[in-house]
Amino acid sequence: MSGKNSFDKEAGGLIRHDHHKDGIDRRGFLKCMAWAGTGAVCVVSGGVLKSYALGSQGGAIAHKAGGLTFAQISDSHMGFNKPANPDVVGTLKAAVDKINALPHQPEFILHTGDISHLSNPEEFDTVDQILKATNKEVFFVPGEHDVLNDDGKMFRERYARHSQGQGWYSFDKNGVHFIGLINVMNLKAGGLGTLGNEQLEWLEDDVKHLKSSTPIVVFAHIPLWTIYPQWGWGTEDSAQALSYLRRFGSVTVLNGHIHQTMQKVEGNITFHTAYSTAFVQPAPGKADSPGPMKVPADQLRSLLGITDVNYVRGKLALAVVDSTLA
Amino acid sequence: MKNKILLAGLTLALSLSVAALFLFEPTRVKAEAASGTEVRVDNFTFAPDTLTVPVNSTVTWVNKDDIPHVIASNDGVFKSKALDTDQKYSYTFTKAGSYAYYCSIHPKMVGKIVVQ
Numbered sequence: 001m002s003g004k005n006s007f008d009k010e011a012g013g014l015i016r017h018d019h020h021k022d023g024i025d026r027r028g029f030l031k032c033m034a035w036a037g038t039g040a041v042c043v044v045s046g047g048v049l050k051s052y053a054l055g056s057q058g059g060a061i062a063h064k065a066g067g068l069t070f071a072q073i074s075d076s077h078m079g080f081n082k083p084a085n086p087d088v089v090g091t092l093k094a095a096v097d098k099i100n101a102l103p104h105q106p107e108f109i110l111h112t113g114d115i116s117h118l119s120n121p122e123e124f125d126t127v128d129q130i131l132k133a134t135n136k137e138v139f140f141v142p143g144e145h146d147v148l149n150d151d152g153k154m155f156r157e158r159y160a161r162h163s164q165g166q167g168w169y170s171f172d173k174n175g176v177h178f179i180g181l182i183n184v185m186n187l188k189a190g191g192l193g194t195l196g197n198e199q200l201e202w203l204e205d206d207v208k209h210l211k212s213s214t215p216i217v218v219f220a221h222i223p224l225w226t227i228y229p230q231w232g233w234g235t236e237d238s239a240q241a242l243s244y245l246r247r248f249g250s251v252t253v254l255n256g257h258i259h260q261t262m263q264k265v266e267g268n269i270t271f272h273t274a275y276s277t278a279f280v281q282p283a284p285g286k287a288d289s290p291g292p293m294k295v296p297a298d299q300l301r302s303l304l305g306i307t308d309v310n311y312v313r314g315k316l317a318l319a320v321v322d323s324t325l326a
Numbered sequence: 327m328k329n330k331i332l333l334a335g336l337t338l339a340l341s342l343s344v345a346a347l348f349l350f351e352p353t354r355v356k357a358e359a360a361s362g363t364e365v366r367v368d369n370f371t372f373a374p375d376t377l378t379v380p381v382n383s384t385v386t387w388v389n390k391d392d393i394p395h396v397i398a399s400n401d402g403v404f405k406s407k408a409l410d411t412d413q414k415y416s417y418t419f420t421k422a423g424s425y426a427y428y429c430s431i432h433p434k435m436v437g438k439i440v441v442q
Contacts, residue, residue: 082392082411118394118408144431148394148408189400189428189436231370232434289370292392 068174071106072307074256075276079117084279084292112256113143113221181220193222193235228284275305302326372437398430
């Protein structure tokens with residue numbers, strides 16, 4: 001059944017139209033995104049987009065300025081074995097190699113969910129083993145594939161022992177406040193991802209005492225902005241969550257789920273979705289369904305990847321950099 | 327006269343074939359009903375999206391996608407485990423009514439079983 005979604009060269013995951021009427025120079029954005037695959041930094045500051053060739057510049061600046069560099073990986077789908085990628089072990093190992101080869105090493109890693117394909121303990125074990133090779137702490141939030149048959153009990157026992165409610169938590173690193181949210185549980189028929197009232201109340205309380213100058217990074221599996229509701233690519237009550245964050249000067253929202261990179265800027269909030277390390281999904285509406293897309297074997301690794309993020313103290317926006325596994 | 331006989335013969339033949347149609351019709355309907363208790367889960371949709379069955383029918387969902395799905399009734403009457411590719415889930419409906427259901431991990435996928 002795989003390969004139902006035929007390969008579309010246009011489906012590399014770039015935003016090609018200004019659907020959001022957000023005034024961002026879309027041509028500049030495209031140019032920046034085109035760089036991303038070969039390692040460029042995209043910085044959006046005060047709504048103005050700047051791109052520059054990366055090398056190790058982003059990490060170097062962050063490093064010198066006493067900032068912070070961390071990496072994001074997503075959607076490893078361990079256990080998936082269909083033609084869209086029969087070797088998800090190999091591609092996750094390639095992602096680890098990519099992280100280990102970054103000239104300025106990230107301090108830790110965020111995994112934005114769909115760690116496993118079927119919530120099996122062996123799948124989680126395999127991912128844990130592979131990620132050990134990074135020698136870094138990894139912070140996880142679950143995707144819907146990680147909470148399939150037990151309402152997330154196994155996920156919490158493994159990855160979120162000290163979390164609140166269904167597994168949400170926050171922590172601080174180098175003056176940046178990180179918030180891991182869960183929007184893949186208690187989903188309602190016909191709806192999108194859901195945070196729920198209990199989590200929203202916790203979030204409001206969690207950020208209440210922070211100074212507005214504190215940089216905020218929110219990470220969750222399903223995008224917290226509406227990308228394509230027909231495929232469930234959005235979160236019902238994300239507007240409520242974002243209302244608690246609008247007073248902050250810098251908010252970066254990192255998501256996975258859609259297996260392609262996209263970015264949007266809304267005031268001080270930058271939204272970004274990451275590559276998968278496992279398989280490709282079609283661009284919104286470009287196929288009958290969002291199912292796994294078989295691409296020519298020699299192109300797969302150019303459509304999978306990792307993200308690293310640099311925070312430079314004193315600068316508002318964090319630099320979000322995507323690199324493919326190719 | 328010859329023509330009349332021919333006409334009578336034709337009429338008889340036609341009546342017989344019409345009768346045959348009626349005779350065989352119930353068999354065909356029965357065959358359809360037997361396979362009409364299956365819902366295919368394919369391309370992130372339920373086919374058919376509304377299925378009508380008699381009381382005490384066992385409905386079977388079969389997942390033809392590369393992605394797992396979970397069959398869950400909106401009001402908690404039934405819920406499957408995650409169905410991987412080609413896995414099936416069956417539920418027997420013993421009471422008449424309309425049962426709305428969805429995929430609990432892809433909630434945009436919705437369907438209905440009408441039990442009469």
